[in-house]
Amino acid sequence: MNNADTRLPAGTVLAIVSAGILSFEICLTRIFSIQHWHHLSAGIIALVLLGFGSSASIMAVFAPFFSRYYRLAGWLFIFLFLISIPLSMQVANSIPFNMLALPWQLEQLGYLAAIVLCFLTPFFFGGAYIALIFMQMSHVFGRLYAVDLLGAATGICLVLLLLESGSLENAILLSMTLAGLGLCMQSNHWPQRLLSGVVALCLIYCSWQFKLINVYANDFKELPVQLAQQKARLEWQRDSSNARLSLVSSPAQHSAPGLSINSVANLPDQWHLFADGDSRQALLANVTNFNALRESLLFAPYLIASRRPNVVVLPSNQHWNAWTAIAAGAERVDLISDNRDYLKLFTTPNAIFDQFRLPELVEGRVSNPRAFFERGHEKYDLIVQHISNYQYGGASQQINYGVTREALRQMWRKLTPSGVIGIFVRQSEQPREQLKIISTLAAALGSELGQLSHHLIVLRDWNTSAILVTKSPLQDTHISHIKAWSKRWAFDIDALPGLSAADTNKFHVKPDNLAFHAIQALLEDGAGYQSNYLYQIQPATDDQPFFHHFFRWQSLPQILEQTGERWPLFVGWGYLLSLACLAVMLVLAWLLILLPLCRQPLRQAVSGNTLACIRYFACLGLGFMLVEMQFIFLFRRILDTATLAFAAVILGMLIGTGTGSFLVHRFKIRSDYLKWFYLCLALMVLLISHGIELFIDLTNEWSISMRFGLVAIVTLTPAILMGLFLPIGIRLVRTAGPGVTAWAWGINGFASVAGVMLTPLLAIHFGFTTIMLVALCSYLLAVLSLPKSLGVNT
């Protein structure tokens, strides 16, 4: 190996390319959210790691060849990474993949695989470059790995800043620019650097000029459908790290959630706001007539709330809800959203659109609901929230922390003595969402309320259920008021003290009146009914939050018998898809891990230690990813948005791991210390996961930047320890042959993919505590594997 290869520039190029790769990873989560569904974007981490793992396997197979042409290969990999960004986006655009049609059309599985392959390409080439550098300079692996991770952390920070400035396309250009910079610096001499620079600039310019990197919502999403209508116009659009918001004006916009079939009210003028090309909600202009608002199911909570209530509206359809509160004479309305841009559209003092500006009694608060309630001291007469029920994609894995047992207790404490919680949920074919919410309400408030049935009202139209819980027992006046109002506006009652079956299912007739009977049974025998019901309706907790997942394996025979070929639609096929993807991934990972062993030099190099090698690096990958995912989910409660939690945790983990890796390189840390490091790590991880409530209490009054800093520092500390394991392992095996470093890194990558896919499934079935235990067991197994096997080869 050439001594010059170890100079700083190699590390610098590595850092720049890593920054480019990670920034494109973040962009890709947004691209998937806009073009397809945000549920798919969770799989991007898996996609990236799959790209890394597969490239590492290939590099391990052809290690001698790439070592010989190291400089050229490096340049080529960076160039291919750069060019594959616009190309993969163009090819993916031409694939007619429609997630919604997946259960109907088998070819959609093929399209999904094609999309995955398409976007795997940039990460394959990016990963190949990293593997090449690791392989070529494995004697300084610790330092290079640190540089790689710090570069990645920088890339994330840069791309988040650019995304917040308002354009996803600019963020993609940043990824390409970083790759272009890497391309220049990879060249040896100035003429080559100049030529590389010209090539990179041309590529970047063409991508921008010919709109090769522009991102549009696919045809089957709501935004393009609406824009195809008569006289529809895109009025405003803005990207952020959270969502792409698009505001459309059209004369054919008539949203009126929960409007009574007896209403003849004229609807207010409205424009429609789309998040990531979907999730339509109305912004009402110049509302002067409140009839449509008062004749909607969404008005129901105000019938039993105080006369001039203080209201808090949690995310979803907030503009309509704010006007409903105003129509009910609210004294103050707080709108809680983690999307600053969304609130800026219509809240004072600087609303972007004057016609949508809400009166001053409405205040927008940028926060997630849990953090808002944890920090606030105000009491409310009414807390309103809407639960979406997704029926597509990996939606079953979407988490809602707003309707867990702990969240409902927290809301309860924020209610005035006459306060009400109103939860709206769209009905499925069979009652399940509302039953899960009622189960959770019973678990959360049962001990305080005595009998939930004396505090519970459930109303519905044909589409939506309104679940209302009052802090004080319902009075006869409340009951008669609700009955009269429901009759006047043709809403059915599914739960009310003293209600009989004859009083139900009158206006919106449902087969067998299932909701009424199920709620009655649930209130009478909660645990027994939950354990035997067709769907999973156990109470949600912070450890096992509200997933949009209701499938139970024991119900499968009944579903199969009754639905025939349509069965995937009834079980939440996103869950099945996740299982199938995990199975495919495990098979693929094994094949790609074993592939390099086909070559004799590598097989001989690890002879006798093959399984130990696989076990050690796989356990590290799995454990690392489980801890990381667990932290991301946990710290969503401290930080205001999911994106901030993601950014803070990834930043802390990357810097921490990088530091740990550098420490291994700098101080030549011995492998027999690993068991002590493991003990420290286990202690820290347990402390953090069990001390989350303490962190929340501690940071209640802190600013968002201080909380972000705290999360980054808290995750950084265990990450330093986690960063020790991989370089120590690599140091032990690298002398066995040139391809072993790449192979080991690849194993680590594949196991991380499995970790990403496994986390939501484990959380659905067993809860987050189990994830933490599995992660610690993984690390323990790795520690136990190390001295017996890998050391032999060194």
Added chain:
Amino acid sequence: MSGRTLSDISFLVFSSLPLEFAKWSQCQRLLTAQKIVLLALFVFGIPTVVNSEENYPANDERLGERQEMVSHLRKYGYGMIKVVDPRVIQAMLAVPRHRFVPAKSQRLAYADTPLPIGHGQTISQPYIVALMSQLADIEPGMRVLEIGTGSGYQGAILFELTDEVYTMEIVTPLAKRTSALFKTLELDGIQMIEGDGYFGWPGDLEFDRILVTAAAAHIPPPLLKQLKPDGIMVIPVGPRWGNQQLMIVRKDQEGKKSTQSLLPVRFVPLTGGKQ
């Protein structure tokens, strides 16, 4: 037996299904008898529809696929609402679905699945089309409004059942394409306009039946106003690519409105709840 009498029987049988699913086994006996009658009807080719002979050739190269599709619809499994109205079945047999399906999806034209027709819209699953037509219980001479022309397939089926079909489409390119297709197929009797279906058909017309083929977030009050007393409106509920349910909105003689949700599949909770 005339088609009309048979239709009456099937409606009597069918109309009891949504509310009285528990009587399913009793219905099965009636349906078995009905199958025999229907079979005889097909064998002897008794015409029961309004327009097919005028607009479509009696035979075409994909008739076999169409027969297979209809046979599939009628065989839906336990718990599914069956398509039994002979006039609807005859209409499904008569209208060449492949003429309404884009070229790239021709292979799947007779599969029981929704298909993309561009602009984010779909041609509905044949089962849903047949079921909506059956639920609407259309008699010859009734005035029917369809909101959301889309590919024009549902409109063409309705035109087999009555001469007075009005249809509206809001997506301009689709409206133009389907209007041209209606001309090609000489379905000139179908009144079609491009416009916002929320407000119903322009003018003072009232309709015996209204079919809303696009899933609605709420039931538009102006449309309810255009529904005659004793009228029926049929609306699909749920994602157009997903598990669509159907809903019937009724307006009685006094103008009182109610909805009735129908499940294409019936579930019963394992315990508790009313069986």
